[in-house]
Amino acid sequence: MATRSKAHAALAALREELAGDVFAPEDPGYDEARAVFDAMTDRRPAVIAQCANAADVVRAVLFARDLDLHVAVRGGGHGLVGARVDGALVVDLRRMREVTVDPAAEAVRVEGGATTGHLDRATQAYGLATPGARTPATGVCGFVLGGGTGRLDRAFGLAVDNLIGVELVTADAERVHANADENPELFWALHGGGGNFGIATALTLELHELPEFSVALLLFLPEFGPDVIRTVREIIRTGPDEVSGAVMYLALDTVLCGALLTYVGGETGLRKLAEPLLALPHETQAVGALPYADGQGLLEPLPGLRNHWSAECLTDLPEELVDLFWARADGMPVANGSRHVIFPLGGAIAAGPGVYPVPYRDASWVVHPCASWADPADDGRATAWVRDACADVRPWSTGAVCLDLVGDEGPERVRAGLGAGNLLRLEKVKRRYDPDNVFRFNHNIEPV
Incomplete structure (x- = not known):
């Protein structure tokens, strides 16, 4: 009874002192506040603090420590990690967007x-x-x-x-x-x-x-996929660091192969780079300069669906892998925006500082299967497709992981995403700043 009374008083004080809003399970608006992008996630935090400024964040953390609550942080909306927040305090930063x-x-x-x-x-x-x-x-x-x-x-x-x-x-x-x-x-x-x-x-x-930014987006029938991948591979290999892009199979009403080239520069330069791709038989094309922020909206995932994705960083993109990537498109969950993506790294990524715990700089390509579906009955099939798509390309994996592209896949994948040689040093920093592992709803580093 005393514990419940303490929690009630602490919650009342938090409501009074926060510039933002506070939601508990019995409050109107709680269900809206706890909703996330992924429809597979249905969690019930103990409290949601929608913070308006840094002082609110400090006050929310003090509240959590007083009641011995773990803390989850919400900033954007697309992650698959941090969803398991039942009974925790969620510090929701989305009002702090200046x-x-x-x-x-x-x-x-x-x-x-x-x-x-x-x-x-x-x-x-x-x-x-x-x-x-x-x-x-x-x-x-x-x-x-x-x-x-x-x-x-x-x-x-x-x-x-x-x-x-x-x-x-x-x-x-x-x-x-x-x-x-x-x-x-x-x-x-x-x-x-x-x-x-x-x-x-x-x-x-x-x-x-970035005075100019240009995009070429082409759609092909799926049987042309291997030729599209080979062509984009050659454009990336011989082109400047200013060119990037992706090849993807897109599941809409049917499966199509899409090629996206992006270029830090004008339309003329992009068209020259894209000539071999434009020469392939395609269903539709859009090529031109556009504001960079508008280009970021291309191929945005659909909200309200169930989602699962993963990724593998690759040493190379050989012919055998091209064929496996193409074949795996056959089993995609169709009609809800699933994507089977491969995109290049290299350039300034590989040339960047090697001292940080980012172990995938030496990868040349990344395979990123993303399943989206509506029916819970398809959960097993969709997640298995993602798992199998990654297994296809694992013989060419660097062993590293881009953690921003995977969900909760266990401690070994976290180690692969941080670099085994960095882990002890990271654990010591964790011990210094979070010895009780209050912030654990993430790709977690446990204090040493």
Whole structure:
């Protein structure tokens, strides 16, 4: 009874002191507040704190520590990790989405709840950009700190390579800054270690000039898929770092093969690069310059569906793998936007700093099967398709993992995503900033 009374009083104080809103299971609006992108996730947090500023985040963490609650953080909306939050406090940052561009310094400060769409539209107004996620609804902070990869990486490096500073609330509810000079060991760990060390209330990122951005999107009948993959492979091999893209099988009313080329430059340069692809028989094409933020909206996942995805980083893209990738498209869950994607790395990714816990820099391509479906009866078939698609290409795997592209696949995959040689050092940083593993709803690093 005393414990329940303490919790009731603490919740009442939190409601009173937070500038944002607080939801408990009995409150109107709780079900809306707990809903997430993936329809497979139906979890019931103990409390949801929709924070309006960093002071709210501090207060929410103090509340959690007072009641011995674990803390989950919500920034964007596309992740499959962190869904198992029953009985926890969810610190929802989505009201904190201010993006402040400093064009003279070519830098941008991004609050913890801002999405890739917020970031790209703010920087685009100045002809500037920073590498971000491939979909506008992805949260910037989670993506960057997890070492994610997007469409500008071959030209400008990984998003985490462009990280200048982090504003963090730790498990002790302390506000700290991390950069190359201040808390440098924490700053190192945040380059791939994700949300293990605290709640990122803001990031500062380096910007690059991006006066022009061009896209070529072509759709082919699926039987042309192997030729499409080989052609894109050659374009990437012989082209500049400014060109990137993907080949994908798309399951809509039927399965089609899509090829996407993106180019940091104008339409004329892209058309020259895309000539071999345009020469293949295709059903439709769209080629031209467009604002970078608009290009990020291409092939956005559909909300309200059940989802499962994974990824494998590859040493190479040989002929045998091309054939296996093409054959696996036959079993795709059809009609709900499933995608079987392969995209290139290399360029500035491979040339980036090797000191951070981002172990997949030496990969040349990534296979990324993404299943989306509506009927729970298809859960087994859809997840098996993703698993089998990854198994197909495992003989060419580098052994590393891009953690932003996988869900909860166990501790060995987390180790592969951080680099086994980095793990002890990361565990020591975790012990320093979160010895009780309060922040565990992530690709978790346990304190040593």
